[in-house]
Structures are given as structure tokens and as C-alpha cells.
Amino acid sequence: MKNFSSVLLEKYQNAKDQEIIYFLQSGQEDIPITYQELIEKASCYAEAYQEKGVLPGDVLILVLQHSQELIYAYFGAVLAGAVPSIMPFLTEKLLPEKYQQDFQSLIQIIQPRAVVTYKEFKQQVFDQFSEKPNVDHIFLCEDIPLQSKRISESLPGLTRNPEDVVLLQHSSGTTGLQKGVALSHQSVFQQLEQYSEAIHLDPKKDIIVSWLPLYHDMGLIACFLMPILLGVPLVVMSPFDWVRAPYRLFTSISSYKGTLCWLPNFAYNFCAKKVRDSQLEGVDLSSLRAMINCSEPVRYASHQAFLKRYEGYGFKESALAASYAMAENVFGVTQGGIDSPLVEDHIDRDIFQLQKKALPVKNGEAEMIMVSTGKPIHNVLVQVVDEKGNCLEDRQVGEVLVKSNCLFNGYYNRPDITQKAFMEGWFKTGDYGYIADGEVFITGRKKDLIIVGGKNIYPQDLESIAMEIQGVHPGRVVAFGVFNETTGTEDVVIVAEANKENSEEKESIEAAIKEKVTRNSAVALRHVLVVNEKWLIKTSSGKIARLANKEKYIKFIKSSN
Amino acid sequence: MDKNTIIEQVGKKIAEEILNEPGRKISADESLISSGLIDSFSLVDLALIAEDLYGVQIDDAELSADIFDTLNQLAELILERS
Numbered sequence: 001m002k003n004f005s006s007v008l009l010e011k012y013q014n015a016k017d018q019e020i021i022y023f024l025q026s027g028q029e030d031i032p033i034t035y036q037e038l039i040e041k042a043s044c045y046a047e048a049y050q051e052k053g054v055l056p057g058d059v060l061i062l063v064l065q066h067s068q069e070l071i072y073a074y075f076g077a078v079l080a081g082a083v084p085s086i087m088p089f090l091t092e093k094l095l096p097e098k099y100q101q102d103f104q105s106l107i108q109i110i111q112p113r114a115v116v117t118y119k120e121f122k123q124q125v126f127d128q129f130s131e132k133p134n135v136d137h138i139f140l141c142e143d144i145p146l147q148s149k150r151i152s153e154s155l156p157g158l159t160r161n162p163e164d165v166v167l168l169q170h171s172s173g174t175t176g177l178q179k180g181v182a183l184s185h186q187s188v189f190q191q192l193e194q195y196s197e198a199i200h201l202d203p204k205k206d207i208i209v210s211w212l213p214l215y216h217d218m219g220l221i222a223c224f225l226m227p228i229l230l231g232v233p234l235v236v237m238s239p240f241d242w243v244r245a246p247y248r249l250f251t252s253i254s255s256y257k258g259t260l261c262w263l264p265n266f267a268y269n270f271c272a273k274k275v276r277d278s279q280l281e282g283v284d285l286s287s288l289r290a291m292i293n294c295s296e297p298v299r300y301a302s303h304q305a306f307l308k309r310y311e312g313y314g315f316k317e318s319a320l321a322a323s324y325a326m327a328e329n330v331f332g333v334t335q336g337g338i339d340s341p342l343v344e345d346h347i348d349r350d351i352f353q354l355q356k357k358a359l360p361v362k363n364g365e366a367e368m369i370m371v372s373t374g375k376p377i378h379n380v381l382v383q384v385v386d387e388k389g390n391c392l393e394d395r396q397v398g399e400v401l402v403k404s405n406c407l408f409n410g411y412y413n414r415p416d417i418t419q420k421a422f423m424e425g426w427f428k429t430g431d432y433g434y435i436a437d438g439e440v441f442i443t444g445r446k447k448d449l450i451i452v453g454g455k456n457i458y459p460q461d462l463e464s465i466a467m468e469i470q471g472v473h474p475g476r477v478v479a480f481g482v483f484n485e486t487t488g489t490e491d492v493v494i495v496a497e498a499n500k501e502n503s504e505e506k507e508s509i510e511a512a513i514k515e516k517v518t519r520n521s522a523v524a525l526r527h528v529l530v531v532n533e534k535w536l537i538k539t540s541s542g543k544i545a546r547l548a549n550k551e552k553y554i555k556f557i558k559s560s561n
Numbered sequence: 562m563d564k565n566t567i568i569e570q571v572g573k574k575i576a577e578e579i580l581n582e583p584g585r586k587i588s589a590d591e592s593l594i595s596s597g598l599i600d601s602f603s604l605v606d607l608a609l610i611a612e613d614l615y616g617v618q619i620d621d622a623e624l625s626a627d628i629f630d631t632l633n634q635l636a637e638l639i640l641e642r643s
Contacts, residue, residue, distance in 0.1 A: 026622050092626055093597040243601050244608075245621035266602075274605050276612070453602060487602075515596070524600030526581075 003185040004078045004166055005157030007229050008042075011035045012151065020228055023068055024237040024252060026245065031068070036148070038075065038228070041068075043151040045076020048144045049114070052137045056081030056156045058113035059168065059412075061106070061135075063087050063121060066238035069141045070214065073116045075228075078166065081156035085110065085168035085180060086215040090125055091522050098520040100129050106177040107133055109413050110168070114139055162186035168412050169217055169327045173521060175458035180412035181327040190379055191330035191406040192226050198335040198377040199260065199290060203231040207287075209258035210234065211242030211249055216454065218295050221331035222262050246271050247279035250313070257287040262323075264454025265296040268306040269488030275309075286314035290321040290338060293371075295454040297442055298322045300344060300369040302488040317341075324373035324442055328408045328427055333382060334440045336374020343372035343439050356397040358434045358441065372439040380404040382440055384433060389423055392434075399446050400433045401426035448546045450481035453489050457481075457523055459546060465520045466494050466513045466528075471505070473497045476536055480550040484526075491526035495553055498530050506530040529553065562643065567615070567636040574610050579603045589633040594626040607635070617642045 011018075016036035023031040054060065060077045062084055064070040070086070077084035087106065090099045114137040117126070122138055160166070166188060168180040208227045212219030219239075227234040235256045242249060249271065253261065263271075293303070303320050311317070321337030336342050347358045349366040361367040376382045384398040385391055392398045403426045410418035421428055430447035433440060450457040459479035466477045476497035481490030494513055500506050510528040517525050537548040568589050576585040579599060593599045599607065608619040617639050629635045 027620075091601075092595050241621065244604055244624045246605060248621075270602065274609065276609070518597035522597070524597060524602075 001158075001162065002189065003157065003160045003162060003164075004188075004229070005081070005155050005160065008035075008039055008075065008079065009151075009153070009155070009158065011231065012039045015231060018231065020231070020233060021071065022233070022235045022256065023071075024235065024241070024248070026238075026241040026248075033068070033071075038071070039079075040148045040151060041072040041146045042075035043079055043149075043155070044144055044146050045073050045116075045139075046079035046155065046157070048139060049076060049080040049082060050156065052114065052139070054080055054082050054113050054137075056160060057083065057164065059083045059085060059110050061085050061087050061110070061112045061115045063089060063115060063117040064141070065089055065118075066214065066240060069118075072146065073139075073141065074214075077116075079151075079155045079157040081158075081160050082113070083165050083167060083182075085112070085170060086220075087170065087177070088172050088213075088215050090121070093518060094522040095519045096125060096128060099125065102174055102177050103133065104129075104131065105174060106170070106180075107135065109178055110180055111413065113137070116141070118142065160185060162189075163409075165409055165412070167220075169220060170215065171327075171456040172215070173456075173458050173461045173523075174464075175461050176456060179414065179417065182409040182412040183327075183330055184409050187330050187406040187408065188221070188225065188229075190404075191221070191332065192230060194377045194379040194406070195222075195332040195335070196226065196230060198332065199292075199338050201226075201230065201232060201260075206259045207233045207235060207256050208260045209236075209249065209253050209256060210262065211237045211239050212262065213239045216295070217325060217327040217331050218262050218264070218454065222292075222294075222325075226331075247275040250275065250280060250283050250285060250310075253285055253288060254283040259287055259289045260292070261288065261290075262292045262294055264489075265293055265299055265302050266453045266487055266489035268293065268299075268302040269486065272302075272305040272309040280313055284314045285310055286316065288315060288319045291315075291319050292321045292323050292335075292337070294323040294325050294332075296451050296489060297444075298371040298373060299488055300371050301485065303342075303371065305488075322371060322373045324431075324440055326402075326429060328421070328429075329380065329402055329404055330406045330408070332377055333380050333402055333404075334374040334376050336372050336439065338374075342374070343437075345370040345372065345436060345439075345441060352397070352443075358395045358397060358436065358443070370441045370443070372436075372441055374440065375438050376440065379406060382435065383426065384435055395434050395436050397432055397434045397443055400429045400431045400440070400442070402429055403427070448480065450479070450490055450492055452481065452492060452523065457492065457521075462492070462494060462517055462521055462523060462525075465517050466496055469496075469509060469512045469516055471498045471500060471509050472513070472530075473499070473533070476533075476544070478536060478544045478546055478549045480546050480553075482526075482550065482554065492523055493527045493529070493550075493553060494525060495529045495531060495536065495549060497533050497536055499533055500530065529556075562615070562640070564633075564636045564640060567639055568632045570614060571610060571635060571639075572632050574614070575599070575607075578610075579606050587632060589636075590631050592626070592630045593632070593635075594624075594630050611635075611639055615639050615643050
């Protein structure tokens with residue numbers, strides 16, 4: 001029976017000396033980790049979990065920094081047959097009270113058996129909670145000695161069935177934490193089999209380099225589980241280090257001769273702007289065969305900026321690639337730019353906006369350049385439908401539906417929202433797009449989700465925080481994302497109604513909203529606009545219409561500049 | 562080079578290039594990092610500003626509120642190294 005533990009055990013028996021992870025940390029020497037070390041240290045965690053009564057199928061919440069401990073604690077859970085789920089660490093910007101609130105709501109839904117964290121974090125965060133987390137045990141990394149010793153062949157993880165849940169994935173924020181995407185062993189394996197074929201992954205030749213966070217599908221699946229389960233060396237650094245020193249991604253690709261890398265769209269702009277020539281001395285990126293843009297809408301201008309900045313360092317245009325992916329399908333739905341260059345589609349802007357059709361532009365008309373995310377990988381079907389669920393023809397824009405043999409088991413302990421996410425066996429992605437000659441193009445979103453730097457943000461979370469500010473009308477706040485050409489991602493904007501006439505009072509409310517939202521969500525607000533009563537557009541049912549207000553805001557900003 | 566000049570020049574750069582609010586005045590003791598005024602994606606810009614304006618290197622491990630959190634503290638760091 002094939003499951004995560006059996007694959008790890010097979011690696012332990014047949015490839016124990018293979019260096020599978022190179023762990024990079026700012027200011028320290030790179031640390032190579034062999035399968036033997038990985039699995040033996042992980043089994044120390046597994047034993048500690050078992051001693052405290054953790055059983056196969058129990059959920060473990062890992063609240064750990066991007067560190068070696070996180071890697072061992074994660075695979076320790078797998079070997080113990082438990083279900084690991086990574087919760088983002090508390091950052092200095094976020095208020096501990098807000099973190100507590102999010103954490104408690106996560107615990108309530110997921111009902112984990114235990115939490116794994118550091119001693120200091122327990123003392124400074126969990127012990128300060130007014131209500132103690134309702135879990136059987138809090139494991140502290142410091143209490144788990146990591147020894148090298150032969151592992152037992154009767155690991156509880158080996159008894160897990162292919163359809164059993166192996167892991168949970170959450171996005172951040174109050175709403176995101178309540179939707180834990182539950183994935184089975186077999187779904188993950190089926191995804192890895194097809195996705196790795198789509199990118200022609202070769203354990204003998206490929207090296208993956210990543211800085212991505214592990215609580216997100218792109219980081220967790222493509223740049224952590226896939227390489228480790230399939231035997232492809234992984235060079236990994238922390239997102240915390242990368243964001244402060246983006247050049248390290250390139251010096252690492254160069255020194256390890258990295259071949260594959262996944263990035264959200266904003267990172268193309270970020271890397272194009274925030275790395276200096278002096279930091280790139282001797283860097284050679286010619287080993288890269290695919291730089292895969294994923295988890296945010298792919299922008300033509302972002303690719304061009306990246307190419308211009310790095311072609312002098314050996315980066316090849318043919319390495320520009322893209323994928324459309326989602327946690328509910330484990331990871332990849334499509335893949336493009338591997339066997340042939342990414343397809344660019346020059347479409348008529350006015351027809352697209354007015355008629356929801358993506359037609360090739362004729363000479364002289366205003367155009368939009370769309371970048372394809374490629375074709376569906378082999379085990380995935382993609383369909384585009386209208387509001388009534390009718391299939392649409394090529395080049396008509398509608399909601400993208402996905403069907404595959406690697407879809408998730410459901411949102412953990414949330415049968416209500418799981419049921420709503422499907423239509424006759426098809427997963428409703430909430431993304432808008434179109435298909436042309438088999439290529440899938442993503443054009444926007446049906447749901448109001450904001451994506452900043454690849455991170456999903458639910459507007460309702462930000463709105464409820466802003467409503468707590470005195471002077472703001474309850475229910476009269478709207479949050480949305482506006483695409484920013486310079487950064488290649490969305491700016492988060494809040495518009496709030498307040499009954500204040502003079503501009504000073506308005507400004508003080510704006511400042512208060514900015515501060516409160518930042519401290520309670522760790523989301524940086526780009527712009528807050530306080531408006532008079534009745535500015536915001538409501539739907540016929542009295543709800544604030546996010547999209548209509550976003551359009552009104554954009555017009556307002558243009559007219560006042 | 563005096564500290565107040567550095568505070569003024571760096572404050573102006575932050576307002577213009579990071580916050581995109583050219584008129585915004587940042588006071589010498591206003592917290593920059595722990596308050597979230599400078600978000601994590603813009604931390605590296607602080608190092609780039611120090612390097613471009615004064616030729617001073619700030620290591621990425623130092624881009625943290627523990628090392629400096631205000632214009633005042635950043636200016637001191639720049640003076641020490643220039």
C-alpha cells in the first residue's frame with residue numbers, strides 16, 4: 001500500500017545517503033540534509049507524538065518558523081500517521097489578541113489533538129491567551145532530542161490508507177483559517193505523477209530552488225513534498241530571508257545550478273527592481289530551465305521586466321513558464337511554457353470588457369495581452385461555464401470549473417461549504433477565464449478574494465476590523481484589491497463611510513483604519529478613503545457591492561489626480 | 562553629514578518611494594517597522610536607500626525592528642558606518 005510513510009521508508013532503505021535538502025539560512029553555512037537524517041530526525045518527533053497519545057488521523061497544528069524543526073516536525077507527523085497542518089507564525093506587526101482569536105477559531109473547527117511550537121512561543125503567546133487552547137498537548141521542539149537511530153519498520157504512518165487525509169492546508173486570516181483543505185495520500189500522489197510528467201521532472205538532472213512559505217500550496221506541494229517524495233534535490237531558504245535579500249535566490253540558483261523555480265507574479269517585479277548589479281557578481285542563471293509563474297494572475301509586463309533584468313545573467317526567455325494551480329486540486333491544474341513557449345494572446349480590450357469575449361485584436365483597436373497558463377495536465381479536465389452552469393465555447397469568458405482524480409477530500413469538518421464548492425462533481429474555482437485552442441487563460445475572479453504577493457486575503461476580514469473604528473458606519477466599509485503595474489500585484493484599498501465633514505477628522509479616521517487593519521491582519525493597506533454617507537453602492541439586497549465600489553473608487557481616483 | 566539631514570533625506574525617500582505619499586512627514590521617532598508602516602516587501606528598500614544615498618551597507622539580517630525601528634535609529638546606524 002503506497003502512502004507518504006511507505007515512500008519515505010523506501011527512500012530510507014534505498015537512498016539514505018542522498019542529499020535531498022540544502023537548507024539555507026542568512027549568515028550561516030548551507031546545511032545539506034540526507035534522507036537518512038531527515039527520516040531519523042522526523043521519527044524522533046513521531047515517537048514523541050506517539051508517547052503522548054497522538055493516534056493516526058489526529059490533526060497536529062505546527063506553529064513553527066521556517067526552520068529545520070518545521071521539516072522534521074512535519075514529516076514526524078506523517079510517520080506517526082497524524083495529519084500535519086502549518087499555521088503561520090505570529091509576526092511582530094500582528095496583535096497577539098487577534099492571533100489568539102484566529103487561532104481559537106481554527107482550533108474550534110479543526111479540533112486538533114496537539115500543537116507543536118517553541119518554548120518561547122508557548123510562554124509569550126499561548127500562555128498569555130485568556131482562554132487556554134483546547135488541545136491535549138503542546139509539544140515543544142526543545143523537549144524533543146534529535147538523535148540518529150535506526151527507525152522502526154512498524155511506523156503507524158504505514159497503516160494509512162490511500163484515501164485517508166494526509167495533510168491540511170489553510171490560507172491565512174480569519175476566513176482562510178476556517179477552510180482547511182484536506183488532501184488524501186492518493187490525491188497528492190496522483191497530482192505529483194501528472195504534474196511531474198507535465199514538467200518532465202527528472203530526479204537525476206533537476207534541482208529545485210525555493211523561498212516560498214510552506215503554508216501555501218505552491219511552497220508546500222511543488223517546492224517541498226514533490227521534491228522530497230520524488231527524490232529531486234531541494235535548495236530551500238526562508239521567505240523571511242528572501243524578502244530582505246532577494247538576490248540570494250539568484251546566487252543560490254547559480255551556485256547549485258538550479259533548474260526549476262516557482263514564483264508568484266509579484267516576485268518577477270520585485271526581483272527585477274530590488275536587486276543590484278553588485279549583488280549579482282558572477283551569477284549565472286543559464287541552468288534554469290523553467291521559472292514558473294503561479295498563484296497570482298500572470299502578467300506579460302512582469303515577465304518582460306524580469307527577462308530584461310536577468311537575460312544578461314544567462315536567464316533564457318524559454319524558461320518563462322506558468323501554471324494555474326489551487327490547493328483544492330492539490331496543486332497544478334495547468335502547465336505552460338515547458339514544451340513550447342508560453343502563448344501570448346492579444347485580445348480586443350473593448351469586446352472583452354463589454355461582451356465577455358476574448359477575441360483576437362484587429363489592427364488599430366485597443367488591445368490587452370493575456371498570457372496563457374498552459375494546457376490542463378493529463379488527469380485534469382477544465383471547463384468554462386456561464387452563470388447558469390452552461391458550457392461556454394472557446395474564447396467566451398466564464399467561471400472555470402475543474403474535475404480530476406486529485407481533488408481534495410473537502411474542507412476539513414466543513415461539509416456545508418464543501419458541498420457549495422461543487423457542481424455535479426466539478427469544483428467551482430471562483431476564477432473567471434477562457435479557453436482558446438486548449439490553452440487556459442485566467443482573466444479575473446468571481447469571488448471577491450484579494451491576492452497580494454501570492455497570499456489570499458478575504459475582504460470581509462479587513463472590513464470587519466475597519467468597522468471597529470469609532471466614527472465608521474457599521475456595515476458601510478468595503479475592501480478590495482486594485483492591480484498595481486509597478487509591483488505586479490494588488491494594492492489593498494478600503495473605502496469607509498463616516499459622518500465627518502471636515503477633512504482633518506476624515507484623515508484621522510483614515511489613519512486609525514490603516515493602523516488597526518495592519519495590526520489585526522498583518523496586511524499592508526495601500527490606501528484608505530473615508531467618504532460621506534451614501535457614497536458606497538449597495539446591491540438590491542442591501543449588501544455593499546465590492547466590485548461596483550471598486551470601479552467607482554478607480555474612477556474617483558482618476559478624476560481627482 | 563549631520564543626523565537631522567539624514568533623517569530628513571531618508572524620510573523623504575520613504576514617503577515618496579515606499580509609501581507613495583510624497584507629502585507625508587515621518588517624524589524622527591515614529592516607528593517604521595513594528596507599526597507596519599514599512600511592510601515586509603519594502604524592508605529591502607531601506608537597505609537600498611542607505612546604500613544609494615550614503616554608500617552604507619545594511620545587512621539583510623539587520624532589517625528588523627530589533628536593530629532599528631525609527632528614522633532616528635536608522636540615521637545613527639548610517640552615521641556609525643559612513
